Structure formats: C-alpha cells, structure tokens
Amino acid sequence: xxxxxxxxxxAVFVLTTLIAGLLGAxxxxxxxxxxxxxxxxxxxxxxxxVQALRESHGSERHLLAFYLHYLGRMAAGDLGxxxxxARPVAQLLSERAAVTLQLMGAGIAGGWLxxxxxxLPAVLFRAPxxxxxxxxxxxxxxxxxxxxxxxxxxxVNGPVRLAIALLIFPKVFRYARNLLADAYTQPHVLAAxxxxxxxxxxxxxHVAPWAVxxxxxxxxxxxxxxxxxxxxxxxxxxxxxxxxxxWKAALARDLPVLVSLxxxxxxxxxxxxxxxxxxxxxxxxxxx
Amino acid sequence: xxxxxxxxxxxxxxxxxxxxxxxxxxPAPYAAQFRDFVSAPASRRFWxxxxxxxxxxxxxxxxxxxxxxxxxxxxxxxxxxMAVVIGGIAGYAGGWWDRIIGRVIDLxxxxxxxxxxxxxxxxxPLNASPLTSVTLTFTIMGLVGWAPAARIIRTxxxxxxxxxxxxxxxxxxxxxxxxxLVHLAPGLKPVVFAQFWIAIPTFILGEASLGLIGLGVAExxxxxxxxxxxxxxxxxxxSNPWTLAPLAALVIVVSCFQLLLPQKxxxx
Numbered sequence: 001x002x003x004x005x006x007x008x009x010x011a012v013f014v015l016t017t018l019i020a021g022l023l024g025a026x027x028x029x030x031x032x033x034x035x036x037x038x039x040x041x042x043x044x045x046x047x048x049x050v051q052a053l054r055e056s057h058g059s060e061r062h063l064l065a066f067y068l069h070y071l072g073r074m075a076a077g078d079l080g081x082x083x084x085x086a087r088p089v090a091q092l093l094s095e096r097a098a099v100t101l102q103l104m105g106a107g108i109a110g111g112w113l114x115x116x117x118x119x120l121p122a123v124l125f126r127a128p129x130x131x132x133x134x135x136x137x138x139x140x141x142x143x144x145x146x147x148x149x150x151x152x153x154x155x156v157n158g159p160v161r162l163a164i165a166l167l168i169f170p171k172v173f174r175y176a177r178n179l180l181a182d183a184y185t186q187p188h189v190l191a192a193x194x195x196x197x198x199x200x201x202x203x204x205x206h207v208a209p210w211a212v213x214x215x216x217x218x219x220x221x222x223x224x225x226x227x228x229x230x231x232x233x234x235x236x237x238x239x240x241x242x243x244x245x246x247w248k249a250a251l252a253r254d255l256p257v258l259v260s261l262x263x264x265x266x267x268x269x270x271x272x273x274x275x276x277x278x279x280x281x282x283x284x285x286x287x288x
Numbered sequence: 289x290x291x292x293x294x295x296x297x298x299x300x301x302x303x304x305x306x307x308x309x310x311x312x313x314x315p316a317p318y319a320a321q322f323r324d325f326v327s328a329p330a331s332r333r334f335w336x337x338x339x340x341x342x343x344x345x346x347x348x349x350x351x352x353x354x355x356x357x358x359x360x361x362x363x364x365x366x367x368x369x370m371a372v373v374i375g376g377i378a379g380y381a382g383g384w385w386d387r388i389i390g391r392v393i394d395l396x397x398x399x400x401x402x403x404x405x406x407x408x409x410x411x412x413p414l415n416a417s418p419l420t421s422v423t424l425t426f427t428i429m430g431l432v433g434w435a436p437a438a439r440i441i442r443t444x445x446x447x448x449x450x451x452x453x454x455x456x457x458x459x460x461x462x463x464x465x466x467x468x469l470v471h472l473a474p475g476l477k478p479v480v481f482a483q484f485w486i487a488i489p490t491f492i493l494g495e496a497s498l499g500l501i502g503l504g505v506a507e508x509x510x511x512x513x514x515x516x517x518x519x520x521x522x523x524x525x526x527s528n529p530w531t532l533a534p535l536a537a538l539v540i541v542v543s544c545f546q547l548l549l550p551q552k553x554x555x556x
Contacts, residue, residue: 016395023395027407143489143542145496148519148535155522228400235501236520247501250406258407266398273398 009274017267022067024262025255029063070259079260084252089260092245099241103233104226107164111222114165115172123180124203131177138170147232154237167229168222175218176211183207213280220276224269296547303541307354314347319508329528336530339518343508349534352510356492357541359426364487366430371437372480378438379445380472386442393442396435402497404432409503418509425504429491437483444479448472482549489545496538512538 070080079089118134121127141149150163183189189206197205231243238244242261249257306313315333316322326342328334336345378389396404408428416424448454449472457471492512498504499513500520507514515534518524525531 012391012394016391016398019395020398024407027411030411139543139546140539142546143493143539144535145493145500145516145538147497147500148516151519224397224400228402231400231402231406232497232501246403246406250409250411253411261403262399262407265400265403266395269398269400270394 013267013270013274016270017263018071020266021071021259021263025063025067025070025259029066029255066255067259070256074260074263080256082249082254082257084248084254084257089256092257093242093260093264096240096242096245099239100227100230100234100243103161103164103230103239103241104223106159106161107229108168108222108226110162110165111168112172112219114169116176118169119173119176119180122177123184124199134173134177138173141166142170142174145232146229147236150233150237160233160237160239163233164226164229168225171225172218172222176215179211179214180207183210186210209283213283216276216279216283220273223272227265227269293547296544299540300544300548303353303537304357307350307357310347310350310354314344314350316344316347318348318351318510319343320347327524327528330530336533337528340524345515345530345533348510348515349537352512352515352534353537353541355422355505355509356495356512356538359422360488360491360495363426363430363433363491364484366427367433367487367491368437368480368484370431370434371441371483372476374434375438375441376445376468376472376476379442380449380468382446382449386446389438389442393435393439396432397439401432401435402494405429405494405498406503408432409498416506418506421504421506422509422511425495425498426491429494433487433491433494437487440483441476441479444476445472448475451475485545485549489542492538492542492545 073080077090079093081087082089082092085092115138118138122131122134144166146163146167149166150160152158153160153162184207186206189202189210192202192206227243230241231246233239234241234243235247242264245257246261248254249261315335321342322328322334322338322344323342325334325338327340328338328342330337334344334346336349338344339348374389374393378386378393405428408431409424412424412428413420453475454467454471457467462471495504495511496513496516499511500516502517504513505511512534516538518531519535
C-alpha cells in the first residue's frame with residue numbers, strides 16, 4: 001500500500017518535472033528571435049564562420065529532439081553548455097546555487113521565526129494594541145516590493161537576506177495568527193480549558209498539534225515565494241545566484257540554461273511540497 | 289474596522305480619480321523634457337522635482353498611477369476569468385477532467401510565477417513600443433497568474449457540486465448550462481470576487497518588480513515599476529527624497545487594497 005503510494009507520488013513528481021522542462025524549452029524555442037545570435041552580427045566574421053555559428057545551434061532547432069537529447073545527457077550528468085556565457089551549465093548552476101540557497105534559506109528561516117514570534121504573543125496574550133501594531137507592521141511589509149527592501153538593505157550595508165525574511169514574515173504572521181486563533185475556538189480546546197488545564201499544556205497538547213500540519217502546508221509554498229523574490233533581489237543587488245542567472249539566460253534566450261533551471265526549480269518546489277505533505281501525513285497519523 | 293475600510297476605499301477613489309484626470313491635473317505631458325531643469329529639486333513649478341532627463345516627476349507619477357491602476361485590474365480580470373473557466377471545469381466535471389486539470393495547475397504552481405513571467409516576457413521583443421510593452425506586460429501577467437486562483441475555484445466548485453442545493457436542482461431535472469448559471473455560478477461568486485481582488489495588489493507589486501529589473505513597461509511611458517528604478521541610485525534619493533513618492537503611492541494603494549480584501553477569504 002505504502003510502496004504503491006510512494007511510487008505514484010514519484011511518478012507524478014517525475015512527470016510534472018519533465019513536462020515543466022518541456023514547457024520551458026517550448027517557450028524559449030518558439031519565441032521570436034530564437035535563432036538569432038549577436039555573434040552573427042560581428043562584421044569580422046566571414047560567411048563560413050556565420051554558417052558554422054548557425055549550425056552550432058542546429059541541435060536546438062528541433063524541440064523534441066533537443067529535449068530528448070538533453071534528457072539523455074542529463075542522465076549522464078551533462079546539462080550542456082550555456083550559449084550566452086559559453087560555460088558548462090552544470091558548472092554555472094553549482095557555482096550559483098550556493099548564493100541562492102543561502103539567500104533563500106536565511107530568508108525563509110528568518111521570515112518564519114519573525115512571523116511566529118509575532119503571531120504567538122498576539123494569540124496567547126490577546127493584547128489589542130500589540131495585535132494592532134503587529135498587524136500594521138506585517139501589512140507594511142506585505143505592501144512594499146521586496147526588491148526595494150533589498151535595495152535599501154544593500155545601500156545601508158545591511159543583510160540583503162533579510163529582504164526575503166521581510167517578504168515571508170507577513171504571510172506567516174497572518175496565517176499563523178488566524179490559524180492559532182481558530183485553534184483556540186475548537187471544541188476540544190474549549191473542553192480542555194473547562195477541565196482547568198494549564199495554558200502551556202493546552203497550547204502544546206491541543207493547539208499546536210492541530211495547527212502544525214496546516215502551517216507545514218504553508219512552509220512548502222514558502223520555497224516558491226522565496227525563489228520568486230530572489231530573482232529581482234539578485235539582479236538589483238548584483239548577487240551571482242540562480243535568480244540572476246535566470247534573468248541573464250532569459251534575456252539571452254539561452255535554451256540549455258533555461259531548461260535546466262526550469263527543471264531544477266520545478267523539482268525543488270515539488271520536493272518541498274512533497275516533504276510538507278509527508279510531514280503533514282506524519283502529524284495527522286500520530287493524532288489519529 | 290468598517291471605518292478603516294471606508295477610509296481605504298476613499299483614498300483609493302481619490303487616487304484613482306486623480307490618475308484618471310492626469311490629462312487635466314498634470315502640469316506637463318509625461319514625456320515632456322525641461323532641459324534647463326535636469327534633476328531639479330522640488331519647487332513650486334515642479335512639485336516632486338525633475339528626473340535626470342528633465343521630466344516632471346509629479347506628472348509622470350500621475351500618468352504612471354493611471355497605467356498601473358487601470359491595467360493591474362485588467363490583468364486580474366483576465367487571470368480570474370481563466371481561473372474560473374479552468375478551475376470551474378475541473379471542479380464541475382470531476383473525473384479525468386479534474387485529474388488532468390489538477391496536474392496542469394500543479395505544474396504551473398511548481399514554477400514561481402515571476403520566473404515563468406521572466407521566461408515569457410523575455411521571449412517577446414524587448415525593444416517593443418511603449419504601448420506594446422504595456423499590453424504585453426499586463427497580458428502575460430494575466431496569462432501566467434491564473435493557477436493559484438484556479439485551485440481555489442476548483443475546490444469551491446467541487447464542494448458546490450456535491451452540495452445539497454445542487455443535488456436537489458439535479459433531482460428536479462436541472463442540468464447543463466442552466467445548472468451552472470443558476471445554481472453554481474451564484475455560489476462561486478464570493479470566491480471569484482475575492483480571488484480577483486487578491487490578484488490586483490499582486491499584479492501591481494509584480495509590475496513594480498519587473499519594472500525594477502527592466503522587463504516592465506518601456507520608457508518613456510511611466511509606470512510605478514519604471515518610476516521606482518530611480519531608487520537604484522542612492523545619491524539621487526539622498527539629494528531629492530521626493531523620488532520616494534512613487535514608492536509611497538504604491539505602498540498606500542496596495543495597503544488600501546489589502547484593507548478592502550474580504551477578510552474571510554484573505555485569512556485562508
């Protein structure tokens with residue numbers, strides 16, 4: 001039963017990732033100007049050189065053939081060579097992944113810590129002024145473009161990673177506050193209160209187990225939100241990460257880089273969602 | 289809370305009206321250059337000063353606000369329409385339709401929409417005319433931003449399909465388009481409206497992010513996105529804090545939209 005479920009999940013994961021790669025490749029391949037290359041405009045090149053340049057991209061002309069060939073090479077660890085940066089894609093990704101992972105990791109962790117740190121007192125102590133102040137703060141950051149926050153931090157020599165934390169925290173704060181407030185109105189929590197249980201016991205034994213699975217669902221989504229924000233942050237703050245690479249590759253219509261990035265991002269986002277699904281299942285199974 | 293919402297609605301109406309009347313309110317056309325007043329500070333003539341090309345910032349802010357405030361709801365309308373069609377079909381038809389559309393939604397959700405937008409936008413001509421770039425930017429936003437709303441509408445349609453109301457209508461012989469229009473559509477209206485309202489500030493902020501990285505509305509047409517690009521120069525901001533005006537306008541408008549969100553849907 002379990003093996004069947006895991007196999008089904010895995011099949012869906014692989015299929016979705018592959019289709020995402022094909023989608024990315026199709027978009028790039030059929031976009032106008034795909035077959036033009038700035039190098040071809042160089043007046044120093046003779047006709048043979050221009051022809052050689054055209055033929056060098058010949059393998060990318062037939063989409064399905066390119067994609068199947070690409071998948072075959074990917075299985076062997078070869079992701080091709082970037083058209084615009086003239087470097088192996090695998091090398092580019094491995095060099096830049098660390099920057100983005102650090103940016104996103106610190107941002108997600110900071111956002112969750114800040115969001116939960118503000119939401120818990122709002123629900124536990126129910127001080128209207130505190131709640132108003134926390135809501136106003138979260139609303140302010142919810143309404144400001146993350147790239148601007150990153151620019152401000154960049155110019156004051158502050159940690160740019162904080163910009164992603166400031167994007168994630170309002171969402172975590174609002175979701176966690178509403179969820180926890182809802183949890184305190186559940187019949188089993190009211191019954192526990194009526195029985196005179198201590199507030200700590202009520203929180204850890206009755207409220208948290210009810211809220212954690214739903215918070216985990218948001219945790220899975222955080223990865224996609226963080227990567228979306230990492231693109232303008234890395235471009236504006238000149239951080240050599242995957243977001244900046246995606247921007248450069250998109251502007252240069254660099255098919256091998258874009259397909260690799262699409263597959264990588266789709267796989268990571270789905271892995272994060274699957275991990276949160278597994279964690280939710282583990283939490284709810286324990287409760288059942 | 290009701291008072292705050294009324295104030296937010298009043299501010300939005302005021303800003304919207306000012307931007308619609310930009311042709312009358314603005315002291316100069318958005319592209320007019322005052323070459324003797326390049327990077328001029330705020331004054332009686334130029335309320336927010338001029339940019340490095342000598343264009344009046346206040347006029348550009350008014351015209352930029354008009355573009356962002358008219359086209360973000362248009363993009364939200366497009367994405368919500370797509371979400372209603374796709375999510376509605378999945379939720380109402382069920383079975384294989386639901387499974388296939390569910391996978392397509394998962395596929396779109398597995399790619400951050402800004403990344404998806406980046407690929408699609410960059411594929412189209414970057415040196416497009418300003419009007420084409422505006423149309424492209426907001427149309428692509430609408431086309432790639434439907435998936436989160438479709439998932440929620442799909443769930444809403446599923447629960448409505450199995451509700452007593454619809455079962456009763458079916459038992460009474462109501463089928464097909466009549467069932468959809470008379471019994472399903474009114475039930476989905478609050479969810480659809482909430483999704484439309486949620487999408488507007490998302491698209492406003494999205495356009496701002498794209499404008500900042502040079503993939504939004506093309507110059508000389510102003511939008512909040514390309515007006516915010518001035519903030520990339522800290523010296524200019526320090527010497528003329530009025531360059532922060534587009535940011536203030538954006539934060540105020542997005543805050544007002546957030547305050548006016550239907551609270552129940554926003555919480556979920």
